[in-house]
Amino acid sequence: MSTIIPLRLAVFISGRGTNLEAILNAINTGSLDAEVVLIASNNADAGGLRIAEDNDIPVIITDRNTFSDGTEFAEYILNALNNHQVELIVLAGYLRKMPPAVVRVFHNRIVNIHPALLPKFGGKGMFGLNVHSAVIDAGEIETGVTIHYVNEIYDGGDIIAQRKISVMHNDTPETLAARVLQVEHKFYPEVLQQLVEKIRSKTE
Ligand code: GRF
Numbered sequence: 129m130s131t132i133i134p135l136r137l138a139v140f141i142s143g144r145g146t147n148l149e150a151i152l153n154a155i156n157t158g159s160l161d162a163e164v165v166l167i168a169s170n171n172a173d174a175g176g177l178r179i180a181e182d183n184d185i186p187v188i189i190t191d192r193n194t195f196s197d198g199t200e201f202a203e204y205i206l207n208a209l210n211n212h213q214v215e216l217i218v219l220a221g222y223l224r225k226m227p228p229a230v231v232r233v234f235h236n237r238i239v240n241i242h243p244a245l246l247p248k249f250g251g252k253g254m255f256g257l258n259v260h261s262a263v264i265d266a267g268e269i270e271t272g273v274t275i276h277y278v279n280e281i282y283d284g285g286d287i288i289a290q291r292k293i294s295v296m297h298n299d300t301p302e303t304l305a306a307r308v309l310q311v312e313h314k315f316y317p318e319v320l321q322q323l324v325e326k327i328r329s330k331t332e
Pocket of ligand 1: 141142143144145146147148176220221222241242243256309312
């Protein structure tokens with residue numbers, strides 16, 4: 129049995145939350161020494177919020193439009209992260225920029241998963257099927273998954289790990305998206321476990 133104290137995660141989503149589900153499965157089956165203590169969504173209708181409800185995990189809605197200014201918005205997020213003693217922020221399909229104040233406080237403590245091999249096919253507008261269409265249109269023979277730290281530039285933080293997969297000649301954006309997503313579900317929990325071990329080895 130592992131002796132690692134579970135790392136306290138906040139998972140930020142915008143949509144269906146299948147990566148969130150994969151992270152929770154890895155925790156439940158003992159392959160990830162972590163606990164999801166907070167789920168954040170910029171979108172109150174995100175399908176993935178059902179997972180929060182099913183697992184009794186507190187939720188915050190990070191909708192910038194409901195705050196009068198950016199400072200107040202960042203403070204709201206930082207307070208929630210503090211209250212839940214979050215140690216690592218995990219972005220899993222979160223389609224909003226993290227406020228700079230949060231990025232500063234959580235330097236090297238925010239990670240994201242991107243469904244391509246960054247630095248290619250990243251940046252503004254590169255999300256969902258757009259990414260896979262661009263990969264196919266560019267005639268790439270391989271694509272993959274990138275897990276990286278989050279800084280102030282979209283998809284621009286240091287790369288932590290990548291896994292490659294082949295692009296088949298008959299792939300459509302949809303078939304490619306499905307294969308990449310399958311890899312994500314295994315790869316994200318694995319890389320998160322490596323980060324947990326790294327962080328715990330520094331703090332224990
Ligand atoms: C994933 O493909 C991830 O790489 C990207 O957004 C998608 C989120 O999917 N950042 P889900 O909400 O986890 O199902």
